[in-house]
Amino acid sequence: MNIRVKDSQLRIAVVGGGIVGTCCALCLQLDGNNVTIIDQNGPGTGCSSGNAGxxxxxxxxxxxxxxxxxxxxxxxxxxxxxxxxxxxxxxxxxxxxxxxxxxxxxxxxxxxxxxxxxLNKDAVKTFDPLIKLAKAEHxxxxxxxxxxxxxxxxxxxxxxxxxxxxxxxxxxxxxxxxxxxxxxxxxxxxxxxxxxxxxxxxxxNPLQLTQLLAKAFQENGGSILREKVNDFQLKSTGVPSIKTNISDHTFDKIVIAAGAFSRPFAAKLGNKVPxxxxxxxxxxxxxxxxxxxxxxxxxxxxxxxxxxxxxxxxxxxxxxxxxxxxxxxxxxxxxxxxxxxxxxxxxxxxxxxxxxxxxxMPDSLPVISQSPVHESVFFAFGHGHLGLTAAATTGKIITDLIAERPPHININPFKIDRF
Ligand SMILES: Cc1cc2nc3c(=O)[nH]c(=O)nc-3n(C[C@H](O)[C@H](O)[C@H](O)COP(=O)(O)OP(=O)(O)OC[C@H]3O[C@@H](n4cnc5c(N)ncnc54)[C@H](O)[C@@H]3O)c2cc1C
Known part of the structure; x- marks a missing residue:
């Protein structure tokens, strides 16, 4: 699978390297972006490590x-x-x-x-190219x-x-x-x-699956920062900057994919979610x-x-x-x-x-959405019992949203402000 070549690359941060964040990062990279995963413990080590597979x-x-x-x-x-x-x-x-x-x-x-x-009807098919890229077929x-x-x-x-x-x-x-x-x-x-x-x-092996996807991402030039995101610095114009335990970072776009820990981040960025x-x-x-x-x-x-x-x-x-x-x-x-x-x-x-x-989320539907408050911020969390199943499709949708292409399915049910 080839990485798309663009005239100007977007610099994108994905906060959280679980199966959802890692699939988002890999899909965004394949679309020609310069992507960084920020995860305090390294890819795959959260909920994504221990599921039923x-x-x-x-x-x-x-x-x-x-x-x-x-x-x-x-x-x-x-x-x-x-x-x-x-x-x-x-x-x-x-x-x-x-x-x-x-x-x-x-x-x-x-x-x-x-x-x-x-969301899930093509789960395996959508995973397929990512699995091949990661040499994880076994x-x-x-x-x-x-x-x-x-x-x-x-x-x-x-x-x-x-x-x-x-x-x-x-x-x-x-x-x-x-x-x-x-x-x-x-x-x-x-x-x-x-x-x-x-x-x-x-x-x-769910842990190894995410780790192999992350390895492929790194081998294709992606960065992984082992840092804990503590806060966001809001600016009247432009993209919020990310404050970690190590440093402050600025990007063109931010994807919040920190699993069960995403709620305070969404709130800080202007969206209260249940x-x-x-x-x-x-x-x-x-x-x-x-x-x-x-x-x-x-x-x-x-x-x-x-x-x-x-x-x-x-x-x-x-x-x-x-x-x-x-x-x-x-x-x-x-x-x-x-x-x-x-x-x-x-x-x-x-x-x-x-x-x-x-x-x-209380309605069993994940949040896969652009922020209605900050146009440079996107959300990919809340997948409940189906995070592994929906991870690749979530990555595909987030990539389309950031590229300003219409996603392949109706995403209104997954909007962050649906409640
Ligand atoms: C027992 C069990 C069985 C399951 N079985 C299945 C199944 O068979 N099929 C299926 O599809 N789903 C299953 N699931 C659900 C699935 O595991 C989850 O939906 C999925 O793992 C969520 O992925 P995620 O990437 O959103 O979150 P996570 O895997 O939790 O990743 C979030 C990441 O964010 C990072 N993070 C959090 N806070 C910060 C911070 N402040 N700074 C930096 N990084 C941060 C964490 O370190 C973590 O790596 C199961 C879940 C459980 C508990």
């Missing part, structure tokens, strides 16, 4: 579905449930929760699903995703999600227990119901003793089980609490217990645990 092409199901309001009392009572809220954090979280509930009406969910579908497995259910009740409830997908042309094949064990012999007979999405791809975090956990099992062919979702407990280079990763759940709250690793233990229910011979020898902060 699924590139869920065409996925369009938001977190807040009709009837979610009835689940809120349970979320508050059960700190180990698949979806929970920390009591202490509730007052702070109320505005986000209200919008979350407002976004869960049948009519809103249909519109959100339309927007997510448009990190992808195209064998689909299998959701399994032990409970007929949960499977019946899931029909709503499957219909949201199918109504938009997404392939979902319903399976019985025999078909499930034909696909995945290690799953036990308790997995009675299944849904197979053949178009899903997974990565066997960005919060849904914290997730993973358990990495280096000696699981289990061979899975593809990524599996435990549908009753809502978490992924993905075969990766370093072992089997159990990853998921939603805990609404602050980015600074201490982890509750009992939630990770719970993932392990639930996985043992469907993979009886699973070994936890050498298991390690991780917690990460999904950057989440």
């Amino acid at each position: 699924q590139i869920v092409t065409s996925y369009c199901v938001p977190l807040g579905l009709p009837g979610i309001i009835k689940q809120v009392p349970r979320m508050l009572m059960d700190p180990l449930g698949p979806l929970t809220i920390r009591w202490q954090y509730l007052p702070y979280l109320m505005p986000w929760l209200l919008r979350f509930v407002q976004s869960s009406s049948v009519e809103r969910v249909e519109r959100i699903a339309d927007a997510l579908y448009e 990190l992808l497995v195209a064998k689909g995703r299998l959701d399994v259910y032990q409970s007929g009740h949960e499977f019946d409830k899931a029909q709503y999600k499957f219909n949201l997908l199918r109504n938009r042309g997404v392939r979902v094949e319903l399976l019985n227990s025999k078909q499930i064990t034909e696909l995945e012999p290690e799953l036990n007979e308790k997995c009675q119901y299944g849904a197979f999405c053949p178009d899903v791809v997974h990565t066997t 960005l919060d975090t849904e914290r997730g956990y993973h358990v990495m099992l280096p000696h699981s003793g289990i061979h899975l062919n593809r990524t599996i979702v435990h549908g009753d407990r809502y978490f992924g089980m993905t075969p990766m280079q370093e072992g089997l990763r159990l990853a998921g759940t939603v805990e609404l609490a602050s980015v600074n709250a201490s982890p509750n690793y009992a939630r990770a233990d719970n993932l392990l217990n639930a996985a043992k229910g469907v993979l009886p011979s699973l070994s936890d020898k050498g298991a390690t645990q991780w917690m990460g902060c999904r950057p989440s």
